[in-house]
Amino acid sequence: MIYNKLGKSNLKVSRLGFGTMRLPTINSNADIDEIEASKMLEYGIENGINLIDTAYPYHSKELDGNGNSEKFVGKFLKENNYRDEILLCTKSPSWLMEKKSDFDYYLDIQLDKLQTDYIDIYLLHSLTVPDWNKVKDLGVLDFLDDCLASGKVKHVGFSSHIEVDYLIEILDEYPKWEVALTQMNYLDEYYQSGVMGLDYLKQVNVGSMIMEPLRGGRLVQNIPKEIRELWNMAKVKRTPVEWALQYLWNRDDVDCVLSGMTSLDQVKENIKIASKEDTISEYDQELIREVARTYRTFLGNRCTRCGYCMPCPHGVDIINCLTEYNIAHMMNDPKASAMQYFSLIDDDSRADSCVECMECLPFCTQMLNIPEELQKVYEYFGSEFDHF
Ligand code: SF4
Ligand code: SF4
Known part of the structure; x- marks a missing residue:
């Protein structure tokens, strides 16, 4: 040792x-x-x-x-x-x-x-x-x-x-x-x-x-x-x-x-x-570094975590919602990402808190339709942790 x-x-x-x-x-x-x-x-x-x-x-x-x-x-x-x-x-x-x-x-x-x-x-x-x-x-x-x-x-x-x-x-x-x-x-x-x-x-x-x-x-x-x-x-x-x-x-x-x-x-x-x-x-x-770059090609969306869409006026933690969804796809491990999603992001900041006000849309550097992406996150993780 x-x-x-x-x-x-x-x-x-x-x-x-x-x-x-x-x-x-x-x-x-x-x-x-x-x-x-x-x-x-x-x-x-x-x-x-x-x-x-x-x-x-x-x-x-x-x-x-x-x-x-x-x-x-x-x-x-x-x-x-x-x-x-x-x-x-x-x-x-x-x-x-x-x-x-x-x-x-x-x-x-x-x-x-x-x-x-x-x-x-x-x-x-x-x-x-x-x-x-x-x-x-x-x-x-x-x-x-x-x-x-x-x-x-x-x-x-x-x-x-x-x-x-x-x-x-x-x-x-x-x-x-x-x-x-x-x-x-x-x-x-x-x-x-x-x-x-x-x-x-x-x-x-x-x-x-x-x-x-x-x-x-x-x-x-x-x-x-x-x-x-x-x-x-x-x-x-x-x-x-x-x-x-x-x-x-x-x-x-x-x-x-x-x-x-x-x-x-x-x-x-x-x-x-x-x-x-x-x-x-x-x-x-x-x-x-090349392995890391290749893993990233398996991501679920193109969010770069630049942060320009934040803060959301309704408290949605857009960056981390999209990131945990990405990681789940990249690593093909929904359970591990769900644990992160539900433990690191507060109840009222998860994807299901998005009210589709569209205020974040003009700020996305990657032209993502953020509410649509958040809907995918919600459908993927659900609203409560039930992976044990
Ligand atoms: S669309 Fe959703 S994520 Fe975007 S600002 Fe409105 S509530 Fe926040
Ligand atoms: S602006 Fe777009 S790319 Fe940047 S963190 Fe927000 S959703 Fe991700």
């Missing part, structure tokens, strides 16, 4: 972190196959992984419920005496906070589920701009100060899918951030905070953790013929997982890549890759 320093936290982290949102299950998403999942975690830790990432809602019945991932991780670490060997990362469910005391209320529930009295890395989970403004008004920064002073939490940060300007704004508002978890893979260099966000994290020495390195597995499953043909042209042959992970580890602004693994074979494969020094040549870097 290769280890990196996690920004100014000075923590030494395995460059592969164990994400626990996609553990093997038996019947439903909430029903973790604990025997199999324990084998995976044990193998991971014994072979060098020292960071486990979980969150309040992972493996719950509903999208945002009280999940079983934290409970399982806590039980596993306790029963196997691993707690002090690993860095435990979990997340505060920002969207559930209604008053200041809620921060402590949820943290105490999480400490209880995790059977520990401290959390190594505590992230505000999936901050959207409205959630950030809300938790700030509720006093989240005082809460984080108190957590650090009491030792309940050793290092603080946040996870987010926001655009780079907002990421920078949040980073600049609190000097004690030590870690940020953002989405990145070779398709997403200019999506959400992307490469510009990573560059800023490096400048301010905030540790960078990466989510969705395989785009929820879509960069490695059901690979279209056109993409397979491109990979065959590489100077150095790599598996699709190697391409996706080594692309990230070839960057000097990535400290730890979280992978939500589902089987022991995946854990073994990822650890093997994470333990190998592998420099990607300029020729193969260009090939990766």
Whole structure:
């Protein structure tokens, strides 16, 4: 295993972190196959992984419920005496906070589920701009100060899918951030905070953790013929997982890549890759860019995310509605995109809030009939998440 320093936290982290949102299950998403999942975690830790990432809602019945991932991780670490060997990362469910005391209320529930009295890395989970403004008004920064002073939490940060300007704004508002978890893979260099966000994290020495390195597995499953043909042209042959992970580890602004693994074979494969020094040549870097360009030709519409149509007077988040629809087509994975669509876009900003006023039409740089495109988005995703 290769280890990196996690920004100014000075923590030494395995460059592969164990994400626990996609553990093997038996019947439903909430029903973790604990025997199999324990084998995976044990193998991971014994072979060098020292960071486990979980969150309040992972493996719950509903999208945002009280999940079983934290409970399982806590039980596993306790029963196997691993707690002090690993860095435990979990997340505060920002969207559930209604008053200041809620921060402590949820943290105490999480400490209880995790059977520990401290959390190594505590992230505000999936901050959207409205959630950030809300938790700030509720006093989240005082809460984080108190957590650090009491030792309940050793290092603080946040996870987010926001655009780079907002990421920078949040980073600049609190000097004690030590870690940020953002989405990145070779398709997403200019999506959400992307490469510009990573560059800023490096400048301010905030540790960078990466989510969705395989785009929820879509960069490695059901690979279209056109993409397979491109990979065959590489100077150095790599598996699709190697391409996706080594692309990230070839960057000097990535400290730890979280992978939500589902089987022991995946854990073994990822650890093997994470333990190998592998420099990607300029020729193969260009090939990766060509693969990304080719994936983009499978998009569902021509939206370039330029933003000229925004803001919609009726609150529709046009950009992200069209983007999640595009990604669903590009990756041929409606479930993964539906999870993003329903968790990242507020109820009253989804495609079904469009009233067809047509005010956005003159602004579209791609001449899209935006209400028609939004109708397609609505027909594709529906009005509620029912993909479990
Ligand atoms: S047509 Fe729909 S998306 Fe466009 S401005 Fe009107 S409500 Fe907003
Ligand atoms: S103006 Fe058109 S291309 Fe630009 S973000 Fe809006 S819908 Fe997409």
